[in-house]
Amino acid sequence: MTQPLHIVVCGSIVPDPLQTLEPVSTPAGPGLKNEMMLPAVLDPWAACGLFEAANLAKQVAGSKVYLVSLGPKAKLQQVMMTVAQKFPFELVAVDGPAGGFTEAAQVAEALAGAINAIPGLDKANMLVFGGWASASRAAGATMQMLGEKLGITDQFQGVDECKVQPDGSLRILERIEGGRHQVSICQGPPIVCGWATGNLPEPPNNPQVGMMNMRAIMPALQKAKPAQVAQDGVEWVTVQLPQQRRDTRIVKDVPIEEMAQEIVEWIKK
Amino acid sequence: MEKILCLLHTESDGSLHKSAFEAVGAAKDLAAGLSSQFAIGIVGESVANAANAVAGAGAEKIYAAQGADFAQPKYATDAAACEALAKAAGATIVLAPATSRFSRVLAGVTARLGGRIETNATAIAVTNGKPAVSRWYYRQRIETTLSRPQRPWVITLSPGSLPELQLAPASASVENVAVAAPASRTQVTGIQSPPADAQTIRPDAQLLFVAGAGWTKQQADGASHIDEAEKIILQFLHQTGASLGSSKSLADMSGEGQKILPFMSHLNQIGQTGASPRHPKGLATCCHGEEPHVVGWRFISERRAVNTNPGCGWAQGKTDVLYVADAFELMRKVEEMLG
Numbered sequence: 001m002t003q004p005l006h007i008v009v010c011g012s013i014v015p016d017p018l019q020t021l022e023p024v025s026t027p028a029g030p031g032l033k034n035e036m037m038l039p040a041v042l043d044p045w046a047a048c049g050l051f052e053a054a055n056l057a058k059q060v061a062g063s064k065v066y067l068v069s070l071g072p073k074a075k076l077q078q079v080m081m082t083v084a085q086k087f088p089f090e091l092v093a094v095d096g097p098a099g100g101f102t103e104a105a106q107v108a109e110a111l112a113g114a115i116n117a118i119p120g121l122d123k124a125n126m127l128v129f130g131g132w133a134s135a136s137r138a139a140g141a142t143m144q145m146l147g148e149k150l151g152i153t154d155q156f157q158g159v160d161e162c163k164v165q166p167d168g169s170l171r172i173l174e175r176i177e178g179g180r181h182q183v184s185i186c187q188g189p190p191i192v193c194g195w196a197t198g199n200l201p202e203p204p205n206n207p208q209v210g211m212m213n214m215r216a217i218m219p220a221l222q223k224a225k226p227a228q229v230a231q232d233g234v235e236w237v238t239v240q241l242p243q244q245r246r247d248t249r250i251v252k253d254v255p256i257e258e259m260a261q262e263i264v265e266w267i268k269k
Numbered sequence: 270m271e272k273i274l275c276l277l278h279t280e281s282d283g284s285l286h287k288s289a290f291e292a293v294g295a296a297k298d299l300a301a302g303l304s305s306q307f308a309i310g311i312v313g314e315s316v317a318n319a320a321n322a323v324a325g326a327g328a329e330k331i332y333a334a335q336g337a338d339f340a341q342p343k344y345a346t347d348a349a350a351c352e353a354l355a356k357a358a359g360a361t362i363v364l365a366p367a368t369s370r371f372s373r374v375l376a377g378v379t380a381r382l383g384g385r386i387e388t389n390a391t392a393i394a395v396t397n398g399k400p401a402v403s404r405w406y407y408r409q410r411i412e413t414t415l416s417r418p419q420r421p422w423v424i425t426l427s428p429g430s431l432p433e434l435q436l437a438p439a440s441a442s443v444e445n446v447a448v449a450a451p452a453s454r455t456q457v458t459g460i461q462s463p464p465a466d467a468q469t470i471r472p473d474a475q476l477l478f479v480a481g482a483g484w485t486k487q488q489a490d491g492a493s494h495i496d497e498a499e500k501i502i503l504q505f506l507h508q509t510g511a512s513l514g515s516s517k518s519l520a521d522m523s524g525e526g527q528k529i530l531p532f533m534s535h536l537n538q539i540g541q542t543g544a545s546p547r548h549p550k551g552l553a554t555c556c557h558g559e560e561p562h563v564v565g566w567r568f569i570s571e572r573r574a575v576n577t578n579p580g581c582g583w584a585q586g587k588t589d590v591l592y593v594a595d596a597f598e599l600m601r602k603v604e605e606m607l608g
Contacts, residue, residue: 015407017541023411030413044542100406104376105385135541138408139388141376144344148380154455155344157373160535173461176369179470179536181461182342187454197535197542201521232385237401237414245586246572250579252593259592260602263552266573267476267509267607 002168003125004062005189007053008118009089010111010130010146011046012071012098013079015039017135023239029231030101030239040075040098042083045131049195051203052162053129054087060164065089066121068114070107070229071098073221080217085210086203091217092118093224100136101239103232108145110227115150123150125189132157132194140194147192154186157194271305271400274332274360276351277323278342278370279313285322287433288366292426293326294434295393296364302395308332310354312347314340316443324441326434332357333443338450341457342370344377346450351378353448360421362400364393367425375423384421391430408541409567429547429568469506469513469532476511477548477569478502479539482518483555483577485529488597499530501600508607512548514539514565516556539565554596558583575599 015021015038022033032038042050050067057063066089069076073095080091094114096102115121115128128147133140140157147155156162158175165171168188173181175196251259275296277289293309300307306329311319316333323331334350351374355363365371367389379386392403392414401416402424462468484498506513515537522529539546543565551569556576566572566587574581574588575596584591592599 017408021407021410100411103385105380108380133408135408136406138406139376139386140372141379141386141388144374144377145380148377153345153348153451154453155373155377158369174369174373175536176342176460178472179463179468182369182457183459183461184343184455184457197520197538199535233418235399235416235418237396237416239406239411239413241410242412242567246589248585248588248591250585250591250593252579256594256598256602259594259599260606262590263573263592263599263603264606266571267550267552 002060002164004064005056005060005125005127006064006066006122007057007127007129008066008068008115008121009046009050009053010068010128010143011043011050012069013040013075014043014098014135016041017044022241029234030236031099035099036072036075040079042079043131043134043136045133045135045195045197047202048198048200049129049131049193050089051086051200052195052198053127054089054203055200056127056162056164066092066118068092068094068111070094070096070110070227073224077221080214081210082205084213084217085205085207088209088213091220093221094227095224096227096229098136100134100138101231102137102229103234104137104139104141105145106229106232108142108149110229111142111146112149123190127189128152128192130194132159132196143192143194150190152190152192154190155192156184158196159193160196160198162193271303271361272359273300273305273307273362273364274355274358275307275309275328276354276363276365276371277309277311277319278368279311279316279319283313283315283318285319286366286368288368288426288428289323290433290436291428291431292364292366293323295426295431297326297434299362299364299393299395299400303400308358310334310358312339312350312354320441320443321438323436324439325436330358331441331443332446334446334448336450342373343453343455343457344374345453345455347374348377348381349451350448351375352381353446355382355421357446363421363423365423365425367427371425375425379421379423382421384423385417385419386423386425387415388425389427390424391427393424393426409545467532470536471510471512472546474510474512475549476509477514477546477551477566478505478509478511479514479516479551479553479556479565480519480530480533481516481554481556482522483557483596485519485522489595494597495530497597499532501597501604502530503532504604505600508604512546513537514546516540516558517542518558553584553588554600557581
């Protein structure tokens with residue numbers, strides 16, 4: 001019989017992908033212009049991990065989902081107003097910067113500290129989920145470092161599927177080159193999964209679940225401990241938006257055959 | 270003086286992927302720029318052929334962690350092998366291709382070594398006598414070049430971003446590094462691929478064909494023509510051998526229960542939450558938005574787009590040529606001409 005799972009999802013906030021970003025210099029290193037004013041969302045890959053965690057928790061009776069999130073408390077609260085409506089979870093908030101220029105090793109250290117401090121966490125039956133990269137640092141480094149700090153050496157990255165088998169083992173599909181998946185069987189928890197997109201749609205909002213979650217989320221935000229996360233001595237040579245702008249030639253009001261011929265010649269060139 | 274190690278792994282047939290030769294070329298150039306030497310470390314079941322393939326690169330030493338334990342790409346064994354190789358070489362800088370196998374383990378290895386890591390670097394150079402790495406933040410939206418004092422410094426190189434070192438095979442002398450393979454609770458049981466005729470992701474293709482949500486929208490006659498869109502797209506892929514990319518909105522439709530293109534999945538998605546493939550040419554059709562036009566083809570050299578809106582602000586300035594036309598009509602004609 002499968003033991004209840006304790007699924008710890010690590011994920012923080014990122015600027016809404018539709019926002020235009022502009023780098024600026026700050027005393028602490030590079031940052032984003034109006035960073036605290038930018039609309040934020042839960043990082044898309046971590047969100048996929050969270051949806052998958054909720055789905056797994058539904059399948060294994062007694063399981064529980066935690067969301068461990070490092071970010072500025074005020075911004076976390078804004079984002080949680082939406083995320084909390086998806087399904088039941090417990091927030092573990094860590095107060096600190098969520099920007100992309102922070103150091104992955106320090107973030108991993110802070111997350112490991114927060115996870116180790118979760119009361120009643122069953123580490124033998126723990127699945128540590130997160131994104132295989134983020135839409136901020138985009139390094140794909142934090143989860144592996146976190147796994148090392150937690151002593152977990154069954155790690156998977158680019159995960160699109162994690163299924164609990166009848167014998168309690170886990171069947172995991174990881175993305176590899178060429179649009180293929182590597183299939184692995186792990187004997188069981190604990191594991192670390194860095195999620196790609198998975199296969200689940202975003203769950204619909206449920207205001208009742210949202211209200212229930214927020215009752216615990218607000219105190220969790222108030223209790224959030226500050227974390228020392230910085231840029232760790234990096235020497236930034238350049239930080240800039242890509243400058244390249246192409247001189248676009250617009251082809252219109254010409255016969256379709258002419259356009260097609262041009263495309264065919266370009267493809268064959 | 271920096272001690273540079275170039276980490277490689279073998280493919281299932283014992284050969285090296287071309288990204289390995291890109292990494293060796295980067296290590297060789299970096300060593301020259303720093304007036305230093307470099308070594309190569311190879312992980313795999315049997316590394317003899319791979320070692321011979323890079324024997325002419327000028328590495329001062331070739332280390333190997335080889336044996337049946339290292340045949341399968343698994344975190345526990347690969348991490349142990351990479352850690353042992355880095356320690357054997359006394360590396361202060363570790364370069365490696367950002368393959369799925371190394372991307373799975375090298376950040377963890379960095380933690381074990383007490384170092385720092387930069388991933389998916391697109392260039393590495395020597396600036397003011399120090400190595401400087403170029404990499405993107407915020408998913409290809411902010412470009413940086415940085416250096417750092419911490420060592421060891423592990424740097425993974427994005428495949429396709431650097432020139433491939435051309436080498437003639439030679440006879441290599443290999444120093445085996447003993448690695449006690451840790452007990453692993455994980456077994457790799459296979460590779461899951463779509464059927465050959467259904468595989469639409471082709472990393473080595475000359476052309477990336479990007480399909481946007483417009484293919485599924487109402488057309489001029491007031492109806493959508495998804496079946497026809499499917500035929501046109503698949504026919505084009507068949508005729509040209511192109512790789513297929515998708516906008517996020519199109520990939521998301523499957524999850525939202527809308528009628529979709531059945532061959533399209535999240536694996537095809539390009540952009541901020543998808544892949545950033547590298548191809549010499551890209552043709553975007555029926556796309557609107559930043560994801561496909563900006564982020565998704567950041568690494569596409571020649572870009573063209575088909576769009577009914579000549580004022581599309583996402584295409585202008587991002588594509589070399591914008592064809593203002595109905596994609597159904599234009600692509601049918603293209604296919605007719607391709608024969």
